[in-house]
Amino acid sequence: MKIAPKLVIFDVDGVLVDVRGSFHRSIIETIHFFTGRRVTYAEIHQWKNRSGYNDDWRLTTDWISSLGKPIPYAQVKARFQKLYWGTKDQPGNVSREKWLVAHSRLERWSRRADLALFTGRTRHELRHTLERSPANGLFRRAVTLDDVKKGKPDQTPARAEKRTASRFYQLKSGHALTGVYLKSIDNRPDDYCWWCDLENISGTPQTRDHLFKHCSRWKDQQAQLWERVKKETRKGKQRWRVGDLLADERCSPAVLDFLRTTYVGRAAPPG
Numbered sequence: 250m251k252i253a254p255k256l257v258i259f260d261v262d263g264v265l266v267d268v269r270g271s272f273h274r275s276i277i278e279t280i281h282f283f284t285g286r287r288v289t290y291a292e293i294h295q296w297k298n299r300s301g302y303n304d305d306w307r308l309t310t311d312w313i314s315s316l317g318k319p320i321p322y323a324q325v326k327a328r329f330q331k332l333y334w335g336t337k338d339q340p341g342n343v344s345r346e347k348w349l350v351a352h353s354r355l356e357r358w359s360r361r362a363d364l365a366l367f368t369g370r371t372r373h374e375l376r377h378t379l380e381r382s383p384a385n386g387l388f389r390r391a392v393t394l395d396d397v398k399k400g401k402p403d404q405t406p407a408r409a410e411k412r413t414a415s416r417f418y419q420l421k422s423g424h425a426l427t428g429v430y431l432k433s434i435d436n437r438p439d440d441y442c443w444w445c446d447l448e449n450i451s452g453t454p455q456t457r458d459h460l461f462k463h464c465s466r467w468k469d470q471q472a473q474l475w476e477r478v479k480k481e482t483r484k485g486k487q488r489w490r491v492g493d494l495l496a497d498e499r500c501s502p503a504v505l506d507f508l509r510t511t512y513v514g515r516a517a518p519p520g
Contacts, residue, residue: 254362259388261368263349266378270345272305275333278342279309282328284316296422301496303369304394305329310407315418319411322404343377352383359387366391405501413505416514420457421495426516428455444512457491460513467511477503 262268273293280288302308306326313320335341358364366388368375372395379385406417419425428440442455444466453459462471475486481499494500508514 256363256365257358258365258367261366261370261375261378265348265350265366265384267347267349270347271333271342274342274345275329276305276309276312278332279325279329280313280316282332283313283320283325284318286316288312299422299492299496301421305369311418311421314407314414315422315424317411317415319407319414319418322407343374346378348382348384350384355384355387363389365389366393368392369394371395403498403501405498406505409505413508416508417495417501417505420508420514421492423457423492425457425514427457427460427514431516461491461494461507462486464513467507467513470507470510473510474503474507477506 259265262272269290273290276293277288277290280286296302296308296312302311306322306329309329310320310322310325313325331341333341333343335344355364364387366375368391370378370393372391372393375391375393379388406414409417416425420427424430428437428442431437432440440454441451442453442459442464444455444460445464446453453463455464460467461474464471478489478494478500479485481503482497495504
């Protein structure tokens with residue numbers, strides 16, 4: 250059956266526009282400014298594949314925090330924006346953007362269906378890119394970050410004490426000191442849970458899911474965590490993926506208390 254859509258909706262970044270030199274480069278340079286670390290484009294894609302990171306300012310803030318440097322969101326955003334937009338004397342990274350789809354192709358599509366945009370960019374960012382492209386008049390409507398009611402990041406972890414906040418962001422990004430992560434970077438020969446399977450009898454991988462739901466070492470703390478989460482969200486433990494739990498602002502206070510009362514995300518008992 251031939252498909253004849255009346256409306257085609259596009260994302261912008263990575264679909265219509267190559268943002269490796271603009272947004273992605275600004276992520277890398279902002280992280281380097283605050284931490285001295287040089288992260289990679291491949292690592293950016295790993296972060297982007299996780300829940301809750303369509304906002305580059307939020308992603309950069311959480312990434313910096315996971316490296317042990319909890320910097321306020323507003324401060325990270327200000328530096329990011331300076332790198333992205335540049336100054337009167339120094340062009341910003343936005344000047345490096347390139348269109349991925351030829352105007353002629355978009356024009357052909359626009360004759361067959363209405364074209365629209367749905368993007369995590371602000372209206373100003375989108376307008377800047379469209380006004381410098383012949384494709385500007387081809388899109389009938391655009392929904393941007395400014396059209397979404399809730400755009401600010403979760404401030405609860407950012408206000409927590411540094412060590413707890415760092416573990417929260419590391420767990421959220423998948424870069425915490427868990428058996429699975431340490432094995433993936435060749436820091437351990439195995440991925441079993443050292444909290445409940447010291448002799449590696451069961452061979453249980455120490456994943457985030459295991460630590461938050463099944464590890465017998467922390468069963469009392471888990472019970473308290475999930476009781477609070479269910480009370481707050483009306484969703485029980487079995488309905489949650491840990492990645493979604495860490496991305497849900499309603500659950501942040503309970504998760505932070507869970508981390509304060511356990512050693513989850515630490516490589517070994519302190520001392």
